[in-house]
Amino acid sequence: MALTLKVVSKSVPEIGSLEIKESALFNNEEKMVNELKKAKVTISDVAKKAGVSKTTVSRILNGDYAHTKEETRDRILQVIKELDYRPNALAKGLKSMSTNVIGIILSNLKNPYWSSVLEGVEDTCHKLGYSLMICNSDEDPNKEKHYIEEFQRRQVDGIVINPTVRNMEMYEELVKSKYPFVVVNRKIPNLVVKNVVVDNNQGAFLAVNHLMDEGRKRIAVTAFNNPHVSTWKERVEGYKEVLLSRGYAKKDFRILLIDPVSDVKEVTMAFLRKNPDVDALFSTNNMISLQSMEAIRELHLKIPEDIALVSYDETAWAKHLEPPLTTIKQPGYDMGVKATQMLVDSIAGNNDEESETIILEPELIVRNSSISESYHRP
């Protein structure tokens, strides 16, 4: 019955002159709306035109069909289309105190690792019906603070953050106030919080053991010396542990900590000159790795014949370098996905744990830069 009705009403608009007039009116109204546009169409306009109250329109908008006659519902839906009505999310958010927006604060947009994290976050937001606000702290704690406050002003439902780890009071306040947020990639000391990280110790474990298995005896590790950040420290710790577990002593540690603002290639060359017996490099950062390759080349040494290289962060180009680079692959996309799911759970009120840590596993991808067929040092 209802079906028949629909079809009929759709298929015979040309029957009476009245019908045609109405339809002409529609077109005119539509044109006017399109022309002006600045005069945005609101829920009231829809209600008026459909001859119902705002309440009823609101119900339909939110999928609450139970309380409304099919006929009314269809009419409203029709009007919504005709007017090309788009509900104002600001008004909705103001009323309901929730925006379905989450914010992400990254500290580096350039690194492809973060691109993949962002991709994971974006995909998952889309899947779960959230929108995403993004900003870049650029490792500046002031910017970070500013952005967190901005997000709160904007009533974002939750925040994913790769923290500078230099706004401790603020992080604590967020936790205390139960503001949904998830920390990714880094750990914040002494803070009980939701966290998604990659096992850095394990990454180092894979890298250094692999080098040892390939017969390397004097392995060095290089890292950017950011005192607040946990990641590289854990990787260096892992390096130490493997050495100790393999019977080396503390005096055998060869650790190069690089000031992020220095000339990485120069520093690396100096280090290699001072430690001419080094036969392998474990680089905890892909930018360091590129510079190291240059440094080694300029010293007229060969990879892997003289020095083997294992680098953090798999990238699209690693296998195209000369030689192809052995890397530790971190599941960046996954990290983004997991963090977003966790955040949304926490927003929804499922998952009321204060803290929960997801630890993802890195993976070793072996290529020529670390294999020793032609290793020719004593």
Place this chain on the structure above:
Amino acid sequence: MALTLKVVSKSVPEIGSLEIKESALFNNEEKMVNELKKAKVTISDVAKKAGVSKTTVSRILNGDYAHTKEETRDRILQVIKELDYRPNALAKGLKSMSTNVIGIILSNLKNPYWSSVLEGVEDTCHKLGYSLMICNSDEDPNKEKHYIEEFQRRQVDGIVINPTVRNMEMYEELVKSKYPFVVVNRKIPNLVVKNVVVDNNQGAFLAVNHLMDEGRKRIAVTAFNNPHVSTWKERVEGYKEVLLSRGYAKKDFRILLIDPVSDVKEVTMAFLRKNPDVDALFSTNNMISLQSMEAIRELHLKIPEDIALVSYDETAWAKHLEPPLTTIKQPGYDMGVKATQMLVDSIAGNNDEESETIILEPELIVRNSSISESYHRP
């Protein structure tokens, strides 16, 4: 006077018991606020505590100091700090019909070129006091449409977009309704709109002329065959123009159009086998370039001895490849900056032109992959 007063009131809180009591009270209130927090502090709370009306607080918040006594102003500012008040941007936006948010729609988060564009946009937003919403169309026109509608629901003040170029009606509607938006990187045919692009013709001109100058005689060009996108077409056109200008004929064109879902390396190898005389490749995409290098290697040919290579898009790793890659550098960061400035101008109502096109210039970075010291083909 005022200065002295301030100092005194700050330096003698321990004088009377009354003073101490008051300060204790403050601490309690603050703690309660922090403890509950969900009970967000609003402009009314500030007004009440400061003993003024919402109007006055609002004036102060918006920097309108002219109408208010210094004393009152200071008191309000003080209360704002004490309560750690954060104005609700939703309410403000609802009232003022502008959010200071712009949206960006990208079609690919992975490519480092887009990372740099994003960085430029983000930096400029921050500088100009805007927040940024981001999403990824992934070249899917449906997603793109959805996101544009989402942005409009959320009342973003304007949109920066790298369009799929497959929602023509929608783009036209946006223009017609004077919605501020700026198209980047690609051109939309037959649409009068604000646009920031890089000169693709010029990029090809630089690349192909360079290869010719290095003595290459049978240059091929490779591109992803996305029928809707203008960029690669312009690059291929540029390629043709150089050939013709150098006395070649149409029959000398060697053009490989690659289906984006195919195995790029295989396709390239097949192409090179079919055209064994090709002595140079101009690749219009950095992902194609990496695959081409592999293809060439697998055919036991040498770069640049047998085949020279010039690739679109400078990246951090180009100079570390073997051989170091000659590239066309596009000013991605600049494009982001310019597009954002243009958009914000357009939002502010300066710049009422319907259309305005900024054309940025690419740059040739010469490295070993294209130089012919050892070019040994006939």
Place this chain on the structure above:
DNA sequence: GTGAAAGCGCTAACAC
């Protein structure tokens, strides 16, 4: 100088 009141566009009790 300051405040009362209306209203931005929406939702959600609570009537009927």
Place this chain on the structure above:
DNA sequence: GTGTTAGCGCTTTCAC
């Protein structure tokens, strides 16, 4: 089934 009403937190006339 549907509508009335009272806000959400802010800005902005217009009075005083």
